[in-house]
Amino acid sequence: MDTVVGKRNGRESVILSLIERKTRCQLLRLIDGRDSDSVEFALREIKLEWGDCLRTITADNGPEFSTLNKAFEDTDTDIFYAHSYTSTSCDRGSNEAHNRMIRRDYPKGESLDDVSPSQVLATQDHLNGLPRRKLDYRSPQECFETEVRRTRRSAQHVS
Numbered sequence: 001m002d003t004v005v006g007k008r009n010g011r012e013s014v015i016l017s018l019i020e021r022k023t024r025c026q027l028l029r030l031i032d033g034r035d036s037d038s039v040e041f042a043l044r045e046i047k048l049e050w051g052d053c054l055r056t057i058t059a060d061n062g063p064e065f066s067t068l069n070k071a072f073e074d075t076d077t078d079i080f081y082a083h084s085y086t087s088t089s090c091d092r093g094s095n096e097a098h099n100r101m102i103r104r105d106y107p108k109g110e111s112l113d114d115v116s117p118s119q120v121l122a123t124q125d126h127l128n129g130l131p132r133r134k135l136d137y138r139s140p141q142e143c144f145e146t147e148v149r150r151t152r153r154s155a156q157h158v159s
Contacts, residue, residue, distance in 0.1 A: 001016070001017065001018045001019075001057055001058065001059045001060075001065065001095075002016075002017050002059075002060055002062075002095045002099060003015065003016055003017070003031075003034055003039075003062065003064055004017055004099055004102050004103070004106065005034060005108075005112075006106060006108075006109070006110055006111045006112035006113070006115075007109055007110060007111040007112075012033065012034075012111060012112060012113055013030055013031065013032060013033070013111075013112040013113050013115065014030075014031055014033065014034045014038075014112060015028055015029070015030055015031075015102060015106065015112065015120055016028070016029045016030075016031050016038075016039060016042050016043075017095070017098060017099060017102065018046070018057070019094055019095060019098050020140075020144060020147075021094070022143070022147060023135070023140050023143035023144040023147055024094065024098075024132060024134065024135060024140045024143070025128050025140040025141060025143065025144035026098055026124055026127055026128055026140065027046060027050075027124065028102070028120050028121070028123060028124040029042045029045070029046065029117070029120065030112065030115060030116070030117045030119075030120045034062075034063075034064045035063075035064055036063065036064055036065070036066055036067040036068075036071075038064070039064045039065060039068070040067065040068070040071045043057070043068070043071070043072075044071075047072075047075065047077065053148055053151065054077055055076070055077060055078065056077065056078045056079075056080060057072075057077060057078075057079050057080070058079075058080045058081070058082065059079065059080070059081055059082070060081070060082045060095075061081055061082060065081070098127070101127055102123065102127070105123045106123075125141075127140075128140045128141040128144070129141055
């Protein structure tokens, strides 16, 4: 999980980016600011939508992610953080590669305040529809839907 920041002058909108590890599917949300309250609010909405699929979250060590453990202590979602002192962009390569793809639509230094949530969701849908070599030329969306069906089927067999 990471944030993509636009122009930096105080409290500005940012894009919260979560990447599903296995399928490379991205969840993007436009949030009010780069603060822990905004991140928590967005994650709780995502948790409501994807509850049984959201088992773990790995975040970098930014201040916007500092209260996640407390916010999710009453849930079955485990929070992990990247290495404290060695967390460089190469430590979270998938995140950084996806952030570069997001930057094609939202260049660094441009404000995100005029961007609508529907524009961010359109970017998410576009990126998730692109076939990837790493996924045998299937799209992240295809792989994610297959994985969700498989996970939910196996959960039903266990119950």
